[in-house]
Amino acid sequence: MSSIPYILEERPDTGLNNAKLGIWIFLASEVMLFGGLFSAYVFLRFAAPEGDFDYWGSKLSVPMATFNTMVLITSSVTMVMSWASLKLQQFDKYKMYLGITILCAAAFLFVKYFEYTGKFHHGIYPSSSTFMGIYFTLTGLHVLHIIGGMVVLIFFWTKQADKMWAENQDLLANRIEIIGLYWHFVDLVWIFLFPILYLL
Amino acid sequence: MSDNHHHEENFFQKYIWSVDHKIIGIQYGITSLLFLLFGFSLMAVMRYQLAYPEAVIPYIGEWFFSESGGVMLPENYNTLGAMHGTIMIFLGVVPLAVGAFGNYLVPLQVGAPDMAFPKLNAASYWSYFVGGVVMMASFFTPEGAARSGWTSYPPLSIFESGQTMWLLGMVFLITSSLLGSMNIIVTIVQLRAPGLTWFRLPFFVWSQLVTSFLLILAFPPLEAAAVLQLMDRIAGTSFFLPSGLVYAGSAVEAYGNGSPLLWQHLFWFLAHPEVYVLILPAIGIVGEVLANNTRKPLWGYKSLVYAISFLGFMSFIVWAHHMFLTGMGQTMSAFFQLTTMIISIPSVVVLTAFFISLWGGSIRFNTPMLFALAFLPMFGIGGLTGLPLGVAASDIFLHDTYYVIGHFHYVVAPGTLFALFAGIYYWFPKITGRQLHEGMGKLHFYPSFLAMNGVFMPMFIQGLAGLSRRMYDGGQQYAHASDVLHWNEFMTISAFILGLAQIPFIVNIFITLSSKKSKDRNPWKATTIEWSAPSPPLPHVNFESAVEVHHGPYEYSVPGKDEDFCPQTTP
């Protein structure tokens, strides 16, 4: 609705536009969502018999996860670069960087797919142990977040973005900044998931 | 929005798929009132069963309990209990208080044209709707609806039927609340009209702001817990299943090593703030109605704001007082007793400020005011009876008795619900342009007030006598219950009177809706911004011209003025 103020321009006293504040509040709720699961992980780990989590944790593939970490970090930097390109009026570069981000997301999912199927192949399911349960739940939820973000990223990579760029450059830059914040958050979650699931 | 005036929206665009906060607020309101009525009917059946155990339930028994010849079985009772709690809290009161009132009033009271994210707002309603449909549909599945209580404690909830649908429904409801409260926060922070500084916000807006923060921070852990429980049920994990569990005579085949206490922590991390989600909007509504009908400023406006903010923060560190009986150590017990005692202080500040607000006012005893006045002692009883439950020593005796039921129902039913009724009567002229009939309003209020107390007051007696809750026959087999069981019939009759007392309310709404619209946009002579908009406010823009605020929210009876109220928008 066009009559709603501060969609793009910043409100003088808060220094924010609506979407910026909105996405941060959304991310706050996401912190608590993953916080609930992290809390469950820590609680169960402390309650579990000695060595139980270590034993099952050692079945995960550290190289695959390290690769995935690198992939996500790369996608994060290309994401922020695509936003910066918009700010510099370089629409072609924006498309290139966003394309790389989407490819990275796809690569992450691809590796994750192999990790999951590898586990299933060896007869390891969420029900195999508490660790595997929390592993599949945490990473599964994270993968859902990746997929959700990817859908939005692809939307902003299609002709829609060209249309938006022609009509309202600031709007596109704002939208990319917002989805970027979400995307960095997904990266942030992985930064913590990686050590607690794979390394400890 | 000028283009909207040119092409007419059809019925579906205007009332069903609308993104206008007023329509969405009304959608929320109607849906949640229907759910409240449904939740009430579940309770009526339960109360009949408690008063006359083993008797055939008249009229509906043969339909719903056909296998047992119309007699309610224990598992039916469990289903009714679980679904009554779930529906009343998650589908009734929260959507009515936050979804309906928050949606409709917050943009109006801050002088905004709409919510900050109208489409998200519609998504929030429809997510709520889907959650409600899933919950309702669970009654018709072969497994039946959930029967593990609204708290869904594992390990039983992992094995009992119907729980999967409940969890799925909850995920939708939680998503809806998150979207809604995010919207409310952004609207309050960003869309305040020029001149509307923080301490010129009406108290109701403050209460919605704190409520929304509670929802944002407390609801996601329950979503996480719901996902974990869903995994336990579907994927065979054992997050909440300890090792060596035996269910129905055979060992449970699961990995084990889980902890039922984990669920309780995650659940109550939401559910205690949830209590304040239920009560804070009610407090906000009562504040508005009191100030308006005493014709004087709300006493201690700033302390009220600080009190509810502190209340909101404290509500995150009191949850384990629901868990004194779980084998928690003394240190934790002491900590949670202390925080629980501390959290009662801001509640008392609120109540005291409200009572002092009455002092020296020229009170108008109209229907909204009656409901708001009734809220004060009812909330007081609910709050004070909570103190013994916050102290471990007395809680060990009172835990899981009818005393607990009496306590939280006093907060939510005669407390929150009365405040919500006050809100409906108070803002009905704004929403529809027509004022509800006063006489019928009083016919609604007085019997409701008496019957509410008739239902819940004896629960304290029963609970103090040690009568346990959740028993389908009311505890017939216990000797210590025999002295207090006769109250059940009284409470059941009161419950049915309470049901009948709602008829004037429903009739009143329909009669008023068919009457002629009044031109008066401010029938209560109120000061807050929503009353300067036309009734009902204009679609999508609310106000005829840009709003500018020049006054505080409650400038009633300002000395030297011609009128006894000074609207916020008056220059």
Add this chain to the structure above:
Amino acid sequence: MSSDSEHSIEHHIQTYIRVFIALGILTIITVAVSYLEVSFIEAFFLAITIATIKGSLVLGFFMHLISERAAIIWILVATAVAFFILMFIPLISLTDGTEIY
């Protein structure tokens, strides 16, 4: 941030590249230290510390939190408080209680 000039954006881009390199190096370090023969507690603190540094880099520079407005900082502080309550109180009650499960 519509006020950003082209020059400051170009300056930002250099920062992004540096942060990216730092994140890569920290990832390698965290994998490397996981092979050290240390006690669980030490390994835990090493891993969490490195993850926190990485997370702060992402938050601070990619998400521009370092120059963000007060309102957002306060919301995140409240969130962090709630997060730590949720993390630690169940844990403390677990170690404090009589073991019944």
